[in-house]
Every structure is written in C-alpha cells, then in structure tokens.
Amino acid sequence: AVFVLGCLVVPGSSQFADCSASRAQQCENVLLAQQVNDASRATVPELLTRCRYIRQNLNCLLNYTALCLPLEQKEEKSQVIISARKYAYATCEDRDAVKEHWKDGACFQKPEVQRCNSDYDAQMKKYQLNSKYPSEEQCRRFMNYQRCMRRATSLVCNKEGVEFLGLFL
16 A cells, blocks of 8 residues: 555645645545445445545545655555545445446556556566565556556546546556
8 A cells, every 4th residue: 555655646636735734634534434334335326426526535635745744744644545545445336226336337457558558567577566665666557557557548438437537547
C-alpha cells in the first residue's frame, strides 16, 4: 500500500494544489461513513450514485495523500485508503447488480489502455519490491505507467471511465 501511495497521483489532482487538510478530512469522513452504511438493500440507481460518490472521495484522499503528505504520514492514511478500496470493490465491483467493472468495461479494453498495462507489467517483472518503500526506479516506472494510463483514458474513454482510474491504480 505504501508503494502505491508513495508514487500515486490520480486524475484531477489539481483539486489539491493547495493541500487542504480540511477538504481531505471531509473526503476521509465520507469514506468512513459510507463503509458503516448498509448497501445491501440499495437499489441499482442508489448503488450507482453511491459508488460514484465513493470513487470521487477515494480519489480525493488518494490525491491529498500522494501530493501533500510526507512519506511517514502516507502510511497512516494507507489503512483508510485500503479499507475504502476493499469496500468499494465489494460494494461497487463485486456485485452482479452493478455493471461497473472497469477491467471488463470498454475503456479498459481499448488498445491504448491495454498497451500501458502490458508495458508496465513487463517492466515491473524485472523489479522486486525489497523494502517497505519503493525504490526510485520503481516509483519512476509507476509514474510513467500512471501518465500513460491518464493520457490513454483521457483520449479514448468517457468521463466515467476516467473516474474509475483512481480505484484501479
């Protein structure tokens, strides 16, 4: 988790140019509140709205953590982010009623996006994460992958496809 947080910046990161801790806390509070609310009885439209809200707030917290916190504090936020990602997956992607599986969707299947994935997979097979924190080379390669994915999704995907990118990365 620290590897991802140490290198990650999600699309729309300009919202944290000022590193507003209060905005980040709002996003974190929303994520924590969503996790205690039972989604099992929600209708499909309610789930779609809820999942969009979760993704937006997760992207918000990811951006703040990646852009504004020193490495030591990133680790503190990692548990909230990991928990929110697991919840988002279980609620929004693992349910058959919600047909919003980004990996199965049209955006992810585009050749431009697939090229980014295969290039990154090939590069990372050469590197092993041997410590708690990523090496400079691993981080650089992840940032290249992230730029490739942002560029590809912005060119060939709709807004919703781009919104899923933060959860995927």
